Amino acid sequence: MSLLFNTPSAPLLRVRNLSVAFEERGRMRQAVSGLSFEVQPGQCVALVGESGSGKSVSARCLVGLNGPNARITADALEIDGQNALRLGERQWRSLRGRKVGYILQDALVSLDPLRTIGQELQEAIRATGSATREQEHARALELLTRAHMPDPATRIHEYPSQLSGGLRQRALIATAIAGNPPILIADEPTTALDVSVQKEILALFGELKRQGIALILISHDLGVVSQLADQVLVLRQGQVVENGPADQVLRQPTHAYTRSLMAAIPRLDDPAPATATGHAPVLLRAVHIRQRFAGREALRGVDIELRHGRTLGLVGESGSGKTTLARIVAGLQSATEGQIHADTLRAPPPRSRARPIQFVHQDPLSAFDPRYTVGRVLAEALWLRFGREPAARSDERVAQWLHKVGLDPALAARRPLTLSGGQRQRVAIARALATEPQIVVLDEPVSALDVSVQKQILELITALQRETGVAMLFISHDLGVIRQVSHDVAVLRHGELREYGDARQVLEHPRDDYTRQLIAAVPHLGMAPLAASAQ
Template sequence: MRLLPDQAAQGAAPLAAQPLVRVRQLAVDFRQGWQWRQAVGGVSFDIPRGGCVALVGESGSGKSVTARSLLGLHGAGARLRAEALELGGRDLRGLRERQWRSVRGREVGYILQDALVSLDPLRTVGQELAEAVRATGGPGGSATRARVLELLARARLDDATERLHAYPGQLSGGQRQRALIASALAGAPPLLIADEPTTALDASVQQQIIALFRALRDAGTALLLISHDLGVVARLADRVLVLRGGEVVESGPTDAVLRRPGHAYTRALLDAVPRLDGAARGTAAAEPPGPADAPLLRLQGIRKRFGTREVVRGVDLVLHPGRTLGLVGESGSGKTTLARIVAGLETPSAGEVSWGPLLQRAAAGRARPVQFVYQDPLSSFDPRHTVGTILAQALALRFGREPRARLQARVAEWLARVELPAALASRRPLTLSGGQRQRVAIARALAVEPRLVVMDEPVSALDVSVQQQVLRLIATLQRDTGAAFLFISHDLGVIRQVSHAVAVLQAGALREIGTADQVLTHPRDPYTRELLAAVARLPA
């Protein structure tokens, strides 16, 4: 067995017995003006071949900075220090950019969080993967296509030959994620870094991605996992590091940390996870509507076609004031298309959308009685505008032109209502955290006093503690404003927490609808039971 030079001299263990990744006292600082700010301090861990270590913690805890340090992507203006930073026995400290390029892709594969942003929208999946194959020293010519198909098959993407010619925007979230994983596997790297690889994926697709990672581990690939989904961490990781403020507050075997957390911060993270066995919002949605509770909006026989493909098939739904209807189903089930029809952003191919009296009166006196909150608020904001300008534009739709002082007061009032400081009015969206951006998006939607708000995966990209804060905020604002919510989420624990009623879609058809308690605790439909069985749960 080959020994490293220093091991041979010291009679050390053979190379195969050494961890693939060895990190000791990693520290990363960023320059702020004339000072340095510590982003990561004193992080240490090992990852064996075929092993998985998970990094968990709130936004800004140092998870991604730690992972990117293994790729030399910690930033040109950053300062990195470590007692050891090794990959396969190679010292990564002090590598130059040219040397780092030989590590990326060949030695370390990086799976980013948002596949739609990470994949080039102007290139097909086949073109994207072909470039990854060539960049990592793979075969050229006609052999490239065979290698691309092999990678797609390994990533378990169905109909791989057909998908070669698809653009990212033509794929579902799960399909895009598999394509991104295939790209990361192009150089057959011994280490994969997966940064929130299951975010915004429904439970069944999430289960498939977990199975894929397990198969890669069984084949000897090491995995560094970053995730705010502690259920996924429980199913994949051998060890967990809990980071807060760039430092490790707790670490150990996954089962021990999640079952018997020793640190108050870890317990707080676990307490913030929405659970399927938690209390539902009640059975109000099942009660017969009274005179003051007439339907806000009714869908009857809604169908929607794109070309020859029917994505919504004869759906009937009723929304009531002050109540939340949760909408669930796999990727491609028609959830977002149906939501866009509710919001008036799409026209149904058949069927009828009927507004109740309350929504009709609101339309007569308000500019925007229905509002939409998107999954990624950053992409829906003008990056040139400040938060104050974004909110002021929404408020102008409701109140028209007002004196500057009055408008600024309204902006400050709405920032306060979503629990943000007034000073954020001068900031641009790019400088805000994910949770702050989502609060601004919610404030913008509610500032025009809508009667109905459609929310499409509004908390999927947030860590559990920020997610819990936003969910409490949504419930409070609904109570204060009386608005109805159509809430889409792949997270059934979130759906249980926020919804009065739940509707389940499959392939565009409505499979089941009822109170949150009935659908999520005593489902009648086999498909609903399959969705619930696929949920990655925390240990008891």
């Protein structure tokens, strides 16, 4: 059923000349300057730009979540006709969920680890008053089904730690739409999703648009943006550098920065990485790996090899067993059956206490000690590799690694919680690579990065591989990224290895129907939008 409004032509959200600054150590840091846009029922406005460009800061203004250190000014900030500049915290609490739903970027941090998905959803339903207590369970199941959660009757009783990144994201989407809000803010809603599930979620957003919901989409994936957005605003360092209809901005951009974003998009027709010269010895072999969780078989006899100087790309839907296999390979958990053979790994260099296999987690914030600064996070990894060194030398190495991953060395003094999602991901990559490992397992390492920084990180990863011969297991739902970095590709579905071989062969001439389905579901700029605006 479509939502009805008294004035269909009036914007549900109106922003004029919005500026946001933060007080840090007695000084004001400008995060957003002069942002203006409006969203009508059934319309989608997308904010795109690099990490730190002000996209998420702008979104948090629309739900009153920028914190006490934020200084917000605007000529107008109206939510469904209400002046949001005059709202106090109590009024914001009554507005969130009912008027504005918010899908946060970091699903693991956003969900309570001590509550099941069902308990999380039922609290959201209760807060919006959209069901009686007797109806809460049925309503929670309905929301999970609407968000395309597989086996919702089982997942509703599970905790966030039991779900893959994609399943956690779907639980967040279900929570955000619990109160049927007329405005929905989606901050990187498909970041953790494989292409087939991403296609389903985009179809869900298209359906919400047709029902009259106003959608504010924040995404670094311009293929996703092209599927949903009616209007696109390109932000750089807190300012809008290009603004216009989606078709115009994405197909005929006028600003050099927008054109650079377009050029950085990884594509399936990109050239494959250079193949390691000579015979590539096997550094690790996983043989007939099986894993069972509470009677559910997560891996079903999987065999893979990691070779010196080569990258194995691992793809498949959320819940297919990718992360489970990666954790077994890295020695972070044991398999129910099967063996890991890594006898050919060389002994660590003198003074090094670093493990020869390093892991880059999908959720970087959860992998950091929140008490540590970025500098201490990296210094601890460098200590494992080089031992105790003078503070000046350690600081120099930290600065070098921050520079390598495209970060300002001044960020060493900040804590990870104060960084954007993309900045945190880069710190996580730097920490793993700084120990000079022989094998690196990367679980969605660039999923939170905008395309320009993503390109920089992928180039860094491949350059390091050429220099050191490090072997990599690279998990990504983005097949363009997989093509850019992988020499070989393994395709998992429901814990079963469906296809395995040379990357060019698998991605250009797939033999398995499931692989062909994944390739067909990849969003790209040439695809037609899912839904037109409801005017």
